[in-house]
Amino acid sequence: MKIIxxxxxxxxxISLFGNSVFxxxxxxxxxxxxxxxxxxxxxSGSSDLFRINTNxxxxxxxxxxxxxxxxxxxxxxxxWYADNKSSGFRDDGLNLPYFTLAVPIxxxxxxxxxxxxxxxxxxxxxxxTWIDEQNxxxxxxxxxxxxxxxxxxxxxxxxxxxxxNLGFSANYYLGxxxxxxxxxxxxxxNDAKEETKETYKNAGFSFGGNKKIGxxxxxxxxxSEVDLKGESIYKYDHEPFExxxxxxxxxxxxxxxxxxxxxxxxxxxxKTSLDINYDFWEETESSDFNTYKLACGLAYDPLSGYxxxxxxxxxxxxGYYRELPFKKNDEKIIEKAFSLxxxxxxxxxxxxLDLAVKFLLRGDLEDNGMRxxxxxxxxxxxxxxxxxxxxxxxEHRDIPKADGM
Numbered sequence: 279m280k281i282i283x284x285x286x287x288x289x290x291x292i293s294l295f296g297n298s299v300f301x302x303x304x305x306x307x308x309x310x311x312x313x314x315x316x317x318x319x320x321x322s323g324s325s326d327l328f329r330i331n332t333n334x335x336x337x338x339x340x341x342x343x344x345x346x347x348x349x350x351x352x353x354x355x356x357x358w359y360a361d362n363k364s365s366g367f368r369d370d371g372l373n374l375p376y377f378t379l380a381v382p383i384x385x386x387x388x389x390x391x392x393x394x395x396x397x398x399x400x401x402x403x404x405x406x407t408w409i410d411e412q413n414x415x416x417x418x419x420x421x422x423x424x425x426x427x428x429x430x431x432x433x434x435x436x437x438x439x440x441x442x443n444l445g446f447s448a449n450y451y452l453g454x455x456x457x458x459x460x461x462x463x464x465x466x467x468n469d470a471k472e473e474t475k476e477t478y479k480n481a482g483f484s485f486g487g488n489k490k491i492g493x494x495x496x497x498x499x500x501x502s503e504v505d506l507k508g509e510s511i512y513k514y515d516h517e518p519f520e521x522x523x524x525x526x527x528x529x530x531x532x533x534x535x536x537x538x539x540x541x542x543x544x545x546x547x548x549k550t551s552l553d554i555n556y557d558f559w560e561e562t563e564s565s566d567f568n569t570y571k572l573a574c575g576l577a578y579d580p581l582s583g584y585x586x587x588x589x590x591x592x593x594x595x596x597g598y599y600r601e602l603p604f605k606k607n608d609e610k611i612i613e614k615a616f617s618l619x620x621x622x623x624x625x626x627x628x629x630x631l632d633l634a635v636k637f638l639l640r641g642d643l644e645d646n647g648m649r650x651x652x653x654x655x656x657x658x659x660x661x662x663x664x665x666x667x668x669x670x671x672x673e674h675r676d677i678p679k680a681d682g683m
Contacts, residue, residue: 311335314658318619320596
């Protein structure tokens with residue numbers, strides 16, 4: 279339990295610094311539950327029942343675990359920001375996107391999952407000159423900082439049977455949004471700074487099912503809508519320094535969502551997957567249009583232990599197309615990505631290292647006036663059954679004594 283507690287603290291403490299130039303308009307970065315295997319496959323594979331699948335956004339996928347399975351990952355990379363005024367800069371970051379733990383008891387499966395659900399973080403600093411009525415010039419530095427993150431915890435139960443695998447998850451969301459502004463003059467003019475912090479939390483639920491028919495597997499899931507409530511605190515640099523603006527108010531709406539997918543395994547070593555996620559944002563006050571994400575990918579999964587070393591390395595690639603739930607310049611923001619991945623098998627197929635790299639393009643300079651370009655590297659581990667012991671194969675036995683002794 280100490281390992282689990284430490285992992286959760288790290289997950290909550292590390293966020294992706296500077297993840298989008300669109301962060302002041304909404305939360306652009308969203309986690310769809312993809313593990314590193316699926317990230318390398320274009321964000322597809324939530325219906326893949328031909329492996330131990332740790333994408334627990336569909337709680338029924340816990341049924342793929344036949345032993346205690348631990349999975350987590352780290353992501354790091356660079357984001358390049360640009361606008362239509364030919365200005366831009368680069369930022370980097372680091373985060374831990376998820377942590378999962380599954381415990382199977384025969385056909386009953388239990389799991390815990392913690393991940394970053396959505397976020398929007400950015401630092402923006404500009405310098406300029408202000409001219410007063412007496413035509414005096416004052417140089418200043420203006421700093422805008424945004425930290426907005428929502429985390430999601432799942433407690434999952436799933437049941438495996440020959441007709442349809444089913445799963446149910448109790449979800450708990452918690453998050454915060456911190457907006458900081460500071461104005462710093464080089465001269466004797468009074469500086470100013472203020473900060474608004476919103477905190478919110480609430481519970482929801484999700485359920486799903488999956489089925490494998492021959493070389494084809496299907497999966498679908500539903501997540502409930504959730505109104506995150508909390509309080510907002512406004513801080514400033516003069517007495518009384520802070521004020522609670524309002525309590526118990528809706529501060530962020532999570533829409534209900536449906537998702538589904540199909541995976542086809544062919545020629546023994548190959549798989550292809552198609553996924554779709556659909557969010558009903560029209561039912562909220564946050565957006566006036568629904569959004570979707572469409573992902574597809576291809577994987578090469580050779581049989582473990584056969585062929586030369588380079589023939590035993592699993593490989594995959596894919597891409598996705600996604601709409602963000604808010605607009606910029608009254609135009610929709612489109613996110614497109616292409617990814618590559620591989621796995622490094624360890625002693626058994628259930629223990630491995632997954633690697634992936636993703637190239638992302640978010641927004642358009644002509645339509646939105648802004649654009650993100652990013653390259654992200656993912657490193658994930660799966661397996662490592664810390665609860666199992668090596669079976670004792672030699673039992674105690676009595677050795678008879680020789681006669682006369």
